[in-house]
Amino acid sequence: MNSSLNGANQTSPKKKKRGRFNFIDAILIVLAILVAGALVYVFSPVSLIKNLTNKNTRSIQYEIELTNVDEAFIDKIKANDQVIDGVSKSVLGSVTMVDYNTKYSEYRFDEIQRENEVGETVTEYTVTPIEYPDKYNVVITVIADASYAEGAGYSINSTRIAVGEKLYLHFPDYRGEGYCVGITEY
Amino acid sequence: MTKKSINAEKKDRSGLKIKALDVVIIVLLVAVVAGVYFRYNILDMLTGSRNLKEYTVSFEIKDIQYKTENYINVGDKVYYYDSSEELGTLIEASEDAKNALIVVPSTKTFVPEGTNQAVEVAYPSNTRIDATGRMVCKGTFSDQSGFLFKGKEHIAPGDVISVKTELVTVNIIVTDIAPVE
Numbered sequence: 001m002n003s004s005l006n007g008a009n010q011t012s013p014k015k016k017k018r019g020r021f022n023f024i025d026a027i028l029i030v031l032a033i034l035v036a037g038a039l040v041y042v043f044s045p046v047s048l049i050k051n052l053t054n055k056n057t058r059s060i061q062y063e064i065e066l067t068n069v070d071e072a073f074i075d076k077i078k079a080n081d082q083v084i085d086g087v088s089k090s091v092l093g094s095v096t097m098v099d100y101n102t103k104y105s106e107y108r109f110d111e112i113q114r115e116n117e118v119g120e121t122v123t124e125y126t127v128t129p130i131e132y133p134d135k136y137n138v139v140i141t142v143i144a145d146a147s148y149a150e151g152a153g154y155s156i157n158s159t160r161i162a163v164g165e166k167l168y169l170h171f172p173d174y175r176g177e178g179y180c181v182g183i184t185e186y
Numbered sequence: 187m188t189k190k191s192i193n194a195e196k197k198d199r200s201g202l203k204i205k206a207l208d209v210v211i212i213v214l215l216v217a218v219v220a221g222v223y224f225r226y227n228i229l230d231m232l233t234g235s236r237n238l239k240e241y242t243v244s245f246e247i248k249d250i251q252y253k254t255e256n257y258i259n260v261g262d263k264v265y266y267y268d269s270s271e272e273l274g275t276l277i278e279a280s281e282d283a284k285n286a287l288i289v290v291p292s293t294k295t296f297v298p299e300g301t302n303q304a305v306e307v308a309y310p311s312n313t314r315i316d317a318t319g320r321m322v323c324k325g326t327f328s329d330q331s332g333f334l335f336k337g338k339e340h341i342a343p344g345d346v347i348s349v350k351t352e353l354v355t356v357n358i359i360v361t362d363i364a365p366v367e
Contacts (some may be wrong), residue, residue, distance in 0.1 A: 024208045031215065065251075109296040109307065125307045127294055151263050152270070153352040163257045164250070164355035181251050183353060 066178035086168030090157035093144025104135035267348035274323035
């Protein structure tokens, strides 16, 4: 009996001690997974994560006003022209309409003398728009597919499209800068 | 084989042997979890991020295109333009108003010839406008430091802040800060 026990008690020189998987190893694995997930969440762009999980693309139409455009250039921008962001060089859409019916104006200060109800002469001040004969305000309508995020609004290839945003634009035959003055979904 | 060696062998096979290194790892894990907890709680206490209250921040906007008014509404969230951190939420422009902005034609300042007096003259309608509005922000207030947005950033009347909502980008000038009653 002793010999059999002794036989059972002896470790075979050919058998290697197997690594035991204990609860500390399990904790470390779970922790490593959590850390990896946290790093991905923290350091990856939020837009990337949102793009992977939920693409929210919407078709928009927006207007950009370019002011004080010389008469020689107003017909350089045409419908169907592609619009390029001058900073990021990404496509911002295509032109559907160009409105250059408004002349560029600056304001002249005027004094006006007039009589009031009791016959007294009073001075009133006004501003009178003076149109430049060869300068125009050009409103360009652009359509594009934009990414939408609640709160953040619309963006096209990381260029934010919102009223009041200044945009630097390249067209095939013209380059200029202006402000977004309107935006709608269609 | 002795009883002692049999018991030792049983223990060796049980898989619950804790070594000194395991103890160190457990202590480190507890320290990491505790550190994350205290980092956010102590920092909150030090920076005053706790006990934030709501304040009404009044502002004005100067010389914007008249159509911009159509894109600013009550309930719109306002964010810092650069960091995109939420600053506040737009409310009615005044106690009696229904809209987010009260607009007036923008003005241009002139000095008539022969006078030393500056005169403000309004732009024609449907050109440029000025506007006033209000938003609710969370922060703390003290006589020493004034209003601290989220308990950390000082905002005071006169500040010009670049902000954005979902549809608009604009600069606002803070004119007043008062607690929400």
